[in-house]
Amino acid sequence: MDAGLAGLLGGVIGAAVGAVGATAFAWITGRKAEQQAEIQSETQLRQARLQLDAEWTRALRESRKSAYLAFAESCHLVHGTLSEASLKLGGIAASDPPEEREERRQAARRLWNEARTMNRQLDRLQHIVFMEGPSEMGTAAQAATGALVPHFAAVIDWLHAVDNETETAQHRADHDRAHIEAYDKLLEFLYAAADTTLPDIRDR
Numbered sequence: 001m002d003a004g005l006a007g008l009l010g011g012v013i014g015a016a017v018g019a020v021g022a023t024a025f026a027w028i029t030g031r032k033a034e035q036q037a038e039i040q041s042e043t044q045l046r047q048a049r050l051q052l053d054a055e056w057t058r059a060l061r062e063s064r065k066s067a068y069l070a071f072a073e074s075c076h077l078v079h080g081t082l083s084e085a086s087l088k089l090g091g092i093a094a095s096d097p098p099e100e101r102e103e104r105r106q107a108a109r110r111l112w113n114e115a116r117t118m119n120r121q122l123d124r125l126q127h128i129v130f131m132e133g134p135s136e137m138g139t140a141a142q143a144a145t146g147a148l149v150p151h152f153a154a155v156i157d158w159l160h161a162v163d164n165e166t167e168t169a170q171h172r173a174d175h176d177r178a179h180i181e182a183y184d185k186l187l188e189f190l191y192a193a194a195d196t197t198l199p200d201i202r203d204r
Contacts, residue, residue, distance in 0.1 A: 061197050067132040068193035071125040075144050075186050078118045079179075082151050085111035086175050089158050092167075105162050112155055119148065137196055140189040147178075147185035154178040 088108035092101050126145055130138040154175040161167040 064132045064137075065193075065197045067125070067128045068137065068189075068197065071122070071129050071141055071144075072186065072190055072193065074118065074122045074125050075148070075189070078115050078122055078148055079151065079182055079186060081111050081115040081118065082148075082155050082182075083179060085109075085115065085155050086158065086172075086179070089155070089162055089167075089175075090172060092162055094165075101162075105159070108155070108159055108162070112152070112159060115152070115155075119145075119152075122148075134196065137189075137192060140185075140192040144182075144185040144189045147182040151175075151178040151182040 085108040088104045126141045129141040158171040
């Protein structure tokens with residue numbers, strides 16, 4: 001083989017090797033770029049999911065807070081109105097003038113009826129607590145409203161006794177016990193609500 005041909009072949013082979021090398025380099029570079037793009041995309045997707053989860057958790061916590069607060073305020077209002085009625089009844093003495101007894105009796109009856117009307121609203125708010133969840137809060141709300149039943153009964157029994165002028169110290173004692181039990185259940189609901197709406201809330 002003469003020197004010219006050898007030089008030509010060497011040039012062709014060198015060019016081919018160079019082309020193959022450039023192609024391989026370009027492929028490797030392109031593949032790395034694709035992998036980096038995939039990693040970046042997955043990272044961004046992960047961050048977006050974390051952000052959405054955080055926003056959903058925050059929205060759930062705020063929604064629950066609103067529902068729990070509305071229920072607690074309404075429950076406290078019913079409880080307070082019944083307690084006010086009992087104060088009217090407790091202020092009646094046998095030695096009071098008839099018109100004063102009647103005034104207090106009528107005030108107590110009006111307050112009892114107001115509490116009963118408020119209690120209907122409380123039922124609706126309890127349903128919202130059940131919907132918001134978790135189930136423990138629905139149970140706590142049910143216990144709070146359930147404890148109001150004997151409170152209502154104690155006040156109306158005392159009122160009927162006053163109507164018939166047969167009230168005794170037992171009526172006050174029955175009321176005081178029902179009052180305390182109802183208030184305790186409301187406090188239990190509030191404690192459970194505080195635990196459920198802490199920042200580390202998890203969907204349950």
